[in-house]
Amino acid sequence: MNELLDVTLRSLAVYLFMVFAIRLFGKNQLSQLNAGDVILLLLISNAVQNAMVGQNTSLEGGLVAALVLFVANFILKKFMFKNQYIRHLIQDEPEILIKDGIVDLQKMKQQEISVEELEEAIREHGVEKAEDVKLAILEVDGNISVISMDKNNGHSTNFSRHKRKYPIKPHRI
Secondary structure (H helix, E strand, O other): OOHHHHHHHHHHHHHHHHHHHHHHHOEOOHHHOOHHHHHHHHHHHHHHHHHHHOOOOOHHHHHHHHHHHHHHHHHHHHHHHHOHHHHHHHOOOOEEEEEOOEEOHHHHHHHOOOHHHHHHHHHHOOOOOHHHEEEEEEOOOOOEEEEEEOOOOOOEEEEEEEOOOOOEOOOOO
8 A cells, every 4th residue: 555545544543533532531621731631642642653654754654644634633623513413422512500690510510520610710700609600601622611790780791711620521422
């Protein structure tokens, strides 16, 4: 088989494996990586490099592998945009954690978010307590968005996002 075609197929297989592995094992926020996450990313990239290029260590082999990864990512994003089933398969839905000051403990348990973590997110947005939150949403990227209530008339006045320190727990397929 042509060496560059071999690199293309290997790279595509590794990309698809990584997409589904991240979906199954959880997502990390790039801005919130801890030492263990960095080590894991370095080891994974080293481990899959040989799987993608095989014996071809040429510049062309590396460029083809990189190109395949970019194209595969571009195509996946287009499919996710156009097809709700694929989007749901790859990415979870946002979850409402607080609505009109009422904390949904069931959702928090499902998402494995502690009360302390939610309270920390609320405080980081300048809100003292959950009763003052109109809406707190766990976004698909692991951030917690908070909209606070206007104490004078009950309408929302403040919106901010909290970067999670911990990865989202996986949603099993």
